[in-house]
Amino acid sequence: MPQKFQKRLKLGLWVILPLLLISFISRGLSNNYPDLESGTYQLNAIGAANTLLKGNIFSQQDEVISSKGRLLSTLKLNFEDNENSGELPIQFLISVDTDKQTISTGKYNISRYISGFMNNFDGVFGYANLSMLGEKPFFTRKGELVITEHSRDLVSGTLDVILEDVHGESLHLQGSFSALND
Structure with a gap:
């Protein structure tokens, strides 16, 4: 037994x-991101700056023709700095070939190597130019941006990206956003 x-x-x-x-x-x-009011964002910054970034965000969606004559759908996410109102310290650009897809909900990966913005650029590019870091620009190197809601008035989602400056110093941004369409 x-x-x-x-x-x-x-x-x-x-x-x-x-x-x-x-x-x-x-x-x-x-990822336990807080529920945000429309038109706001909240990002954790780790690395070159260890802080919580909050502010207003708006988006702009457009269609452009590339230098090769292809129609591209673009979405810009403009993160405003609350301390220096009017400045855009962080911006992300999503670009997709409209023959393949349109911008909607889903995951978009950072495009590490971009030969030109209008030369069939497909993916995500972004930069951060934060005053607390001496206004030295950081550019996206890897990560992803996930759109969880996309409507005529609102684009919401999360991001988890690593940016680097020209000296190789990194800045990891992770958080959520709820952008009002401009």
Whole structure:
């Protein structure tokens, strides 16, 4: 009898223990971004600056013709600085070939190598020029921008990107946004 009990106990532990571990790991990995008011953003900055960035954001969607004659759909996300109103310290540009797709909900990856903005650029490019860092520009190197809601009036989502300056210093931005269409 004790041997059967031991086998059942071991089997039970082998089933229950992994389930417990998986449930704790998945909680830690989830991005718990706050609910934002329309037209605002909240980003955690880590690296060159360790701070919480908040402010207003607006988006502009347009269609342009590339130098090769292809129709591109573009979406600009303009992050305003609350401390220096009117300045645009952070901006992201999503560009897709309209023959392949249009900009809607989904994941958009950073395009590391861009030969020209109007030369069939497909992906995400961004920069940050924060006054707290001496206004030295940081440019996107890797990461993703996820659009979770896209309507005529609003573009919402999350971003997790790493930017670098010319000296190789990095700035990791992670957070959420709810941009009003301009």
